[in-house]
Amino acid sequence: MITIGNIQLTGFPLLLAPMEDVSDPPFRAVCKENGADLMYTEFISSEGLIRDAIKSRKKLDIFDYEKPIGIQIFGGDEDSLAMAAKIVDVTNPDLLDINFGCPVKKVACKGAGAGVLKDIDLMVRLTDAVVKSTSLPVTVKTRLGWDEQTKNIEEVAERLQDVGIKALAIHGRTRSQMYKGEADWSLIAKVKNNPRIQIPIFGNGDIDSPQKTVEYKNRYCVDGIMIGRAAIGYPWIFREIHHYMQTGELLPSPTVEERVEVSKNHLRKSVEWKGPVVGINEMRRHYSNYLKGLPGIKEFRNKLVTLKEVEEVEAVLDEVQEHYQGFEVERAPIVLENYHEHCAV
CATH class of the missing domain: 1.10.1200.80 (Putative flavin oxidoreducatase; domain 2)
Structure with a gap:
């Protein structure tokens, strides 16, 4: 049993990653129907919420059948994030997530998303401001660091836990990698195996099959896995993983x-x-x-x-x-290395 605040997730939970211009309610609905255990909204600008921007407010829409669900916000200003947290509180999600991982230039270069990875003290202050402004469990999604020279995720995990976050999802790449190369889960494992860390640690990056899920679960000992790009156009990934973990058998591809x-x-x-x-x-x-x-x-x-x-x-x-009746579709991988670059913020 994995506990995040008052949320209880049984077994080995599979999380749907928050993806801008992807993880909207219609997409989340088909993922939920196919076995996603915990889902997140697209990330929402704290400044947009405060300005009452229509697009930002629309992203607050959540539905009972989606629960448990988290609303994700991003920003680089303590007061704005704190105020946005109060706005989110009213919509009554199950948790509030802070995005410290989005690598897109228009976010990171404005000191939000993965841009905060350059300043751990700021990341801690921002997180503390959110935790103190909401009654919801607060979680964080982030990356290993800004670049190869600043892989500071172990320090980040300890300090964010100290200010009150209830779970941490880690994408196994730096910001400079974007979505290229192979995700490095060894540092995610170090965070999970740190005796100081008591909160759930979820791994994210390159999970695209039931076999890899089981392999990474056993090798890196994470509490659950967050799936992003592999679910785009293939929400069946969740049911396939659950089935494989329960039976050791692979389901046939969807007809x-x-x-x-x-x-x-x-x-x-x-x-x-x-x-x-x-x-x-x-x-x-x-x-x-x-x-x-x-x-x-x-x-x-x-x-x-x-x-x-x-x-x-x-x-x-x-x-x-x-x-195409009777045609057996061979699963093809989703290749969207830097899809965030094409998304409006």
Whole structure:
């Protein structure tokens, strides 16, 4: 049993990472249905919340079926983060998470996200300000350090625990690495094995299969794993890992029928939350990932990204299902090294 404040997670929990322009309610819904144990919102600007910016406020939307769920905020000013924490408190999530890991230039170079890794004292002050401003359990997601010369995650973990955080998720790369190269989990293991550390430690980075999950669980002894890019277009990753951990057997890849059904479900929830125009338009970027690996899918995909009515989109998805009926899709990896760079903040 893993405890984060008053949240109790059974077994070996799988967390859906907070991903800007990805981890919105429609995407979270399909991940929850497929076994995600704890999820986070997209990161929300503390300054945006204070200014009452529409986009920032919209990201506060959470639903009962998502629980347990955390709202993630970012910023580089103590007063702003503290005020944002009070705003988040009112929406009643299960926890509040601080982003000290986003590497995108427009965030990090303004002294927020991974930019705070340059100043551990500031990171501690920011975290302390949030902890003192909310009744929610506070957690942090961060990286190993700013660059190869400043991998200070062990000190960071101790000091953040001392000011009251209830769990820590660590991405096994530095900010300078962005999403390139291989994630280094050895330092995550050092944090977990530090006798001073009493809070749950979650590992993040490069987990893309049930086999790797079990391997990393056993090798690095983390309390759970956070999955990000591997879930994009493949929410089944959570159920596959859970099944493998319980039985030692690999589930078959989702069928074309399952892929179409999840695409439809995601579309309906997108329209319900965002409205018909935005919901349909923003869903377009997901089809290529859901239908990846189908030969000749480009023709259908080109139709899907031009249609403007839900019924028309679903009709084309039905065509996809009929055309590829019985086809066994070989899982293809998601390659989105620096997808954050293309996201509005």
